[in-house]
Structures are given as structure tokens and as C-alpha cells.
Amino acid sequence: VGKNMVFSMRHWSTSTGVLDLIGNQRNKNNFRISDLGHFLFGKMGCDPYLENPNTLWLLHWLLASKPKRTLFYWLFNLYNQPSFNKDKLINDINNLIANHEEWKQVSVNTIGRDIDCLINTYTSKTLKKKLSHEDTIECPFAELGLITAQKQGEYLLKRDSRNSLGDGIFLYALVEFWKNYYSSAQTMTFEKVLHAEGSPGKIFCLDESDLDNRILRLEDISKGDLEWSQSAGMGQIIAKKEINLLDSFDCIKRAYR
Template identity: 40%
Template sequence: MAIHSHPILPSYGFTGHETFPFRLGWLHKGVMAVKDDPQIFSKDEAIVILGVGKNMVRSIRHWCLTLGLITDIGRGVYQTTPLGELVFASNGADPYLEDIGTLWWLHWKLSGNYERCTTWYYVMNYINRPEFSKTALKDELKKAVAESGGRAQSDRTLESDIECFVRTYTSPKRGISEESLECPLVELNILKENDKYIRLNRGEKNTIPDFIFLAALVEFFEKTNTGAKTLLAERILHNEGSPGRIFLLDDNSCIRRLERLGDLTKGKIVYDATAGMRQVLFHSVPTSLEILSAYYQRGQ
């Protein structure tokens, strides 16, 4: 069963994580290390400073880049981003991921990044059925790469990427589950895995704070903006890269969130359903970083 009619964008990534989903503490460590030494990832002592093996050092770098916490400014030099500083610096808002809102934001950044996390992006944006097998997913990714004229990926590469994707959202099966080995995103309960199938948990997500949904909506609006001050609700619910898609929301719970926007933004962004046209009006648009700052300040 084909699940998309248009191929993935030509730029994609199935490697870099060294088969490790990010672990608790990794993002804070990565941001702090770059803050102390912009060239840390090119140095042998990264192993000592980060306290992990060589391939995990590469994995930490991958996840910090993928999530937009650090940026590569060339020749093995990195710098922290405003998002990395806001959340993960030593005086950051949530360096140890104690706030569920941060976890949802990381999921948003991960699953919206087709260039570095193609499997994550593909599953959230293209799969419409409730469950699928890893084999079917592998075959579909191969097909998508071929259709976009990309370089063929080996079965092994795709299989380990799919495994890493699944382990981002589910606890490791083998042995005693050590929380330190789990990816913090397991807490989001986005995905279930049984012996044969992966099941997506689509529906209401009561744990997504409205501010986080708003920040995602603003990024989606900026990305798709054609100069208009409106966005059809249909696009927010179903379009590729939309909050409805990436947060796996059903239509009703997504609309309920849109209806709360006016109060949340003091009328700057409002949902309007008059004349049978469901749309969101953007009178004034804060940046996602401003919204995230406001979200963290609320709890002070």
C-alpha cells in the first residue's frame, strides 16, 4: 500500500546517530561542551569531557545539531544557538528535561528535520495507517529515495536507522530497563512496538502545553508563508510538516487548540470559522523562541 504520492525532498539523512537515540543528560553536556570549547568535537579529549565513548561523542554532536541546539560554523568549529542557550545552558530553563513541554518541542524539531532525520520525518508526515512493519517502512524509504533520485541506501543502514527511530520512542526490550539508556521521548507515548508492528498513537495529546503547540504553529506558518496573514485550518491539521501531523493529533483536538489561540496570544493570533471557512489569522507573529521564553518564564 503506497502511502505517499510525492517523493521525499532530495536531501536526506539516515546516519550520524551511531545507532543511539539521545539519552538524558546528553544535550546539556553537548551544549555546555561547545560553550566551553567550540572545537571540542574535533578533539580527542571530548571522550573524557563528555564521559562517553567515541561513537557516543559523534552521536551527541549529531543530536545537538539535529535539534538545533548547536550549529556548525565550519572547520570543526561549533557554536551554541539561542535555543540551545535558552534550554540547555547551565542557567537554562530545562537542562535535565524535567518539563514535558521541552520533550514535545524536541520531538517537533526532530520529526520536522527531513535532512538529518528522514525516517522520523517520513513516518510522522507520510504514514496514514495506524500500524506498519519495519520491513514495510524500509521498503517505502528505499522507494522514496529512489523516486527522489537519491543515492541508494543499504538495507543495513536503513534497518539500523529504523531501529534508532523506534528506540527514540520505546523502552529497550532486552534486560532490565535502565532509564539512563532510554531516550527521554519515551515519555511522550507516541509509539508502541510489538513483535511485528509499530503502532502510532494518533489522537488527543493532553500533555502538549498550548505554548508549545503555538510555537510549532508559528514555525509552520513562517515556513509555509506566502505573504498571507492567514493559514487554512486544513493545512495545520494535515499538511506535511504541520503541528497536526508531527504531534499526531486528531482533527477535533487540533481544532480545540486553535480555538484557544486568541486567549493565549491576547488576540494576536486567532482562529476564525465564520462563513464556513476555518482559518487562523496572524495579526502579529512572535518568534518561536519568544514563545518558548514566555512558556518557561510562566513557571518561574
């Protein structure tokens, strides 16, 4: 493995929480495999060869739910159009940077390369005869179907039913969203879970029907910790105990049982 590939592996491993940074110095001795990394990919890991779709959904969530991963976070949380192309994203990102004077200015070429990386992460490649074997390898995230290539460089970011998304990973995402944005609230509305920034509905691109089915099963999924209640025409999720007391990692484990 070459030097650039090592840096790339380290970047994606830390971005998804598979590696933890120890302290503030990013040298070769300041990283360790996280509890999540051991759970998924260790010697006794649940999915050492990345064969379970739940792992892909989990890693996608961990990547797209962190605001510091600006482009991934922005596309899956703040971008509200169903379709896009590279030039439009470059223009929108430039406008975003211009509105934040405290941000470091980035060249158009750098933004373009980052957008190419994002698109290649989530879309299947069109096979061409002259592509090398290495160039035909696609990211496993393409299996999730979150971004679909259309004609002439257009892409579709479509809400849909996510049949391969396990209830345990959905529950984990819901609990983390609740903790991060509404930790003092005992209730959560359907609309927030579907449309709010940082929500499972946004990051997993869930359609209303899929989310509705999951919410109706929530009491069973959460073993009674959360339940759906509808009275006087108002539907909401109720936390039966303080949300911060729920074990997020246990939700992940449920997806592999």
C-alpha cells in the first residue's frame, strides 16, 4: 500500500469512527482502533469483510451526520433539491463558503475533486473498455442506492424505502439524533425525524411510508424505551426514560443479533 493510500485509509477510518485519535497530534502513534472498529472488524468482529448492509448504513450515518465533514453533511442534511450536477454543487458550495468569512477559502479545483469523490462514493461506475481493473472498483456505498446517476452528468438524490436498513441501525440513528439535537425533550415529532437537519429521515433519504412503518414498530424495536403515541390528531414519539440514558451502542449490537 502506497503512502497516499495509507493517508486515505486513515482519513476514512477516522471519519467513520473506526479509528480514534488520541490527543491532538495526528502522528502515526496517536491512533487506536475504536470500540466500534473492534466490534465490526476485529478478530471476533461481526462483519470483518463488510458483507452486511447494516454496516454500510452505519458507516454512511457516521460519515454524513458529522458537520465537520462539510460536503457529505451538507448534501445529505441541508441540500433540499431532488437532483443536482457537479457544476451546480460547485456553485452552491462556493456560495456557502462566501457566506462564512471564518472559513478557509478553497479553490474551485479542490471543490470539484471533493465532489467527484462524493459522487464516486455513492454511485455505480459505468464500465468502459479502457478502464483499468483498479478504476472499475466501486465503493460499497453504491449498494445503498442513495444517489442515482441520470443522463448527461445529472444525479438524483431520492427519498425511498430502504429495505436493507435494519431496525437496529435505524434505532441507533434516531437515538443519536435525539441526543445531539433535542436531549432535554421527552417527545419527538414525526416531522422532525423525517425532515430535520441531522435526522434519520434526511441522512438515510427515507420516504414517508418507510419511516411511518418503522415508527409504528418502534416500541418493539426499542424494547419499550420509545413508543409512538397519537392522540387528538397529534402523533409523537415518547421516550419512556431520559434519552441520554439509552445505550446507543446497544442499538448497534441489536442489528447483528
